[in-house]
Amino acid sequence: MTKTFTGVSKAPADGGKQFLRVKSVTEHFPGLKTFVFEADGVHTEKLAPQRAGNYIAITADAGESRVTRAYTLASSPKEAEGGIYISTVKKAGILSSRLVDGLRVGDVIEASRPDGKFVYDPARDCAHIVGVAGGAGITSMLSMAKAAEEGSEPYSMTLFFCVQNAYEFLFKDVLDGMRSGRVRVVYVVENDAPEWAESGVFTRELLHRYVGEECTLFACGGDALYRHIAGELAGDGLVRNMKFSANSVTDREDEEGRVFTLTVHLAGRKYAIPARAAETVMVAMERAGLAALSQCRVGECGFCRSVVLGGAFTAHPAHDKRSEEDKAAGIIHPCCTYPESDMDIVVPADPAAEVL
Ligand code: FES
Structure with a gap:
């Protein structure tokens, strides 16, 4: 057994899990902190490699539940190789609030290896990339900018960092210290822009003023930003392709307040639990x-891949990444599936957790 800040894990670090110790904590404003993690030196000797744009998933006990949430990394591949991951956490939701309020230097957490599809692909993407970061969405964009700066990724980058008020610029000292010539940062402020920033929001005109070559656009900052960018750049010949960082799957509207019975087969046992139509099957289990x-x-990694024995469901249209074969075989991803009736499912157990 390993006791951590976020709970008790029965398994030491294996190929998929790491134990991370908090090395330092910086509070930017109330409710927003940046954590620097290192290997705990007991179960995890060396951090797993990280690519620019990756996340780690942190698993924790929260009340009666055991939950996992993904956090994007602001660190670069070379920083990870040197022994640290960096992540910024905003107080929102059960696990993030617990981390922001209670995680201290020296505490140990349980996390996945870095993973994710929000990464540069030289076979698909242009040699020049444009990053658009909205507020705290700077974390993965900072990771990508650092990777260009240190030469661990082959692209050059123009980064549009967009906020409502100038005090919201995080990591400005780090961005201003980039001198390789491979990264250009354009600060964009909606309200009372200082002289060193552009006034307003990201626009097609702003893109063309700063970027003169074909590019791939990466954006991180939420659905409103993505809709704005897609509308602004529709049919634009300068952008070859766009990639938006995935948001977590949230509850949906269900005015009838329907509640179903979910029968779960897990680690050789059977459980009958309530599942609200408004929440994902994963949230009901947690x-x-x-x-x-x-x-x-967000439906990408396949870790939660489960088999439906009976019942009706709806997969979130934007996050349903199942193959046609999986759909035909009755496979679902509970993290992005809502119940439409009583359901009976077989799910994989977390090997690092005690089975209740
Ligand atoms: S947790 Fe990744 S697909 Fe469900």
């Missing part, structure tokens, strides 16, 4: 304290 396996929470 609320019931079941240690089902998850990682990305």
Whole structure:
């Protein structure tokens, strides 16, 4: 057994899990902190490699539940190789609030290896990339900028960092210290822009003023920003392709307040738990304290891949990444699936957790 800040894990670090110690904490404003993590030196000797744009999934006990949430990394591949991951956490939701309020230097947490599809692909993407970061969405963009600066990724980058008020610029000292010539940062402020920033929001005109070559656009900052960019750049010949960082799957509207019975087969046992139509099957299992396996929470990694024995469901249209073969075989990703009736499912157990 390993006791950590975020709970008790029965398994030491294996190929998929790491134990990370908090090396330092910086509070930017109330409710927003940056954590620097290192290997705990007991179960994890050396951090797993990280690519620019990756996340780690942190698993924790929260009340009666055991939950996993993905956090994007602001560190670069070379920083990870040198022994640290950096992540900024905003107080929102059960696990993030627990981390922001209670995680201290020296505490140990349980986390996944870095993973994710929000990364540069030389076969798909242009040699010049444009990053658009909205507020705290700077974390993964900072990771990508650092990678260009240190030469661990081959692209050059123009980064548009967009906020409402100038005090919201995080890591400005780090960005201003980039001198390789491979990264250009354009600060964009909606209200009372200082002289060193552009006034307003990201626009097609702003893009063309700063970027003169074909590019791939990466954006991180939420659905409103993505809709704005897609509308602004529709049909634009300068941008070859765009990639938006995935948001977590949230509750949906269900005015009838429907509640179904979810029968879960997990680690050789059977549980009957309530599942609200408004929430994903994964959230229902977490609320019931079941240690089902998850990682990305947005339908990408396949860690939560489960088999439906009976019942109706709806997969979130933007996050349903299942193959046609999986769909035909009755496979779902509980992290992005909502119940439409009583359901009976077989789910993989988290090997690092105690089964209740
Ligand atoms: S947790 Fe990654 S697909 Fe469900």
